[in-house]
Amino acid sequence: MKIALLGTGFGQAHAAVYAARDDVDVVMFGRDPDKTARVAGQFGFASSTDLDSAFDDDSFGLVDLCLPIPLHTPMALRALAAGKHVLTELPMAVSMKEGRSLVAAAEASDRHAFVNMFERFVPANQVLDDAVREGAYGRLEELTCWSATAPLWPGADLGTKALPMEAMHSDLDLITRALGTPREVHVTAVERDAGAGAVEAVMTFDGAIARSSATSLRPLPWGGRGGYTAAFTGGVLEAVSTMGYDGKPTTTLTACTADGVHEVPLDPADQYTAMISHVLAVVRGEADNLIAPAGALDALELTLRIDRQVDPAR
Incomplete structure (x- = not known):
């Protein structure tokens, strides 16, 4: 092609x-x-x-x-x-x-x-998707997603007004897939300057709460890091990742239940390769489209809702 x-x-x-x-x-x-x-x-x-x-x-x-x-x-x-x-x-x-x-x-x-909803191809996120769908740990009650990055991309705008659309959107897709549309959204933000800041959103659902935070207030040696903590009625999944420009994060996923704590084995993460491989497979008629625009609307709506609270002028 x-x-x-x-x-x-x-x-x-x-x-x-x-x-x-x-x-x-x-x-x-x-x-x-x-x-x-x-x-x-x-x-x-x-x-x-x-x-x-x-x-x-x-x-x-x-x-x-x-x-x-x-x-x-x-x-x-x-x-x-x-x-x-x-x-x-x-x-x-x-x-x-x-x-x-x-x-x-x-x-x-x-x-x-x-x-490019690339986070749907992250192995740790797929484990969470499966756990929610199958009820492996009971009902999801609390989900916290976070990302923190240094200025890894010269010239990129990662100020407060840019963070919801540029840095939070993929995590918000994870949240809406797991919990649906929130009833309430409360946002706080702090800005160091036009190119660096932090935003946190707290969302309430029927019987559940979620948080999403993104910050660019990190020195260059920090690199990029992120993850999630998902608390179910019967256990907790916690993912911690280091990531870079290449879309190949190194992730550790831990499950904690009444039986103890153990690490969940994961395939190596290369979400951009997995996403593009999926695109080409769909075009060849070998797969159904998992990242069509219709499936991204819920996350877009929530992202815009948070974006407007950060920058009411928009």
């Missing part, structure tokens, strides 16, 4: 996955010809600044969008209208109106649309 990869920033995380495959042909698109050629060359890809050709060239089967969030829905709609499969980074939209427009377009198209 020939893939148009739009974006030379976070697009590098996707590019590294494609470069390890022998069943794709990738062209990387960017605005700056020198930077685009340099970055694309690192992965052995061709490069282009002719954005229109990503949509107009019939040889491209999939458009992969690693662009600023406000461009996700407009570019995804354009890709679908051009008869392309499309993968967009998260969040898929900046409003529920936009999100629903993408859902409608995807459902009306004979092409597949995907949202």
Whole structure:
């Protein structure tokens, strides 16, 4: 499959996955010809600044969008209208109106649309999903998700106003899948400067509570870390991860019940590879789409709800 990869920033995380495959042909698109050629060359890809050709060239089967969030829905709609499969980074939209427009377009198209809900492919999160669905530890009563990062990505905005959309969205997807839509959401935030801050949201459900926190108030040696604690009526699951730009976190998952504490074995985590492998399998007709836009609406709605409390002007 020939893939148009739009974006030379976070697009590098996707590019590294494609470069390890022998069943794709990738062209990387960017605005700056020198930077685009340099970055694309690192992965052995061709490069282009002719954005229109990503949509107009019939040889491209999939458009992969690693662009600023406000461009996700407009570019995804354009890709679908051009008869392309499309993968967009998260969040898929900046409003529920936009999100629903993408859902409608995807459902009306004979092409597949995907949202990079990469955390659904994290082994520790899959254990939690299974535990909730199967009732392995009883009913889920409390879920705390957290992420804390240093400024690992030069130029990236991780200030308070950016954190809900940029850093909390995937954890909020985990929460909505486990508990549904909260009745109440209470948000607190602190900002060091325009590029660093912390946000915490406390959510109440019928018979349960959840928390989600994200902070960029960490020095560079800290790197990136995160995890969750899920308390059920019959036990606790706790995941702690160290993570980086490559989407390959190192995670320890512990289960605590009345019988004691033990470590839960996990497959190595490589969620970007797993996500892109899933996308290509769906396009080939070998799997059902697990990350279609319709399945991302609940998390988007909660993320926007928190975002508005952090920045009422939005």
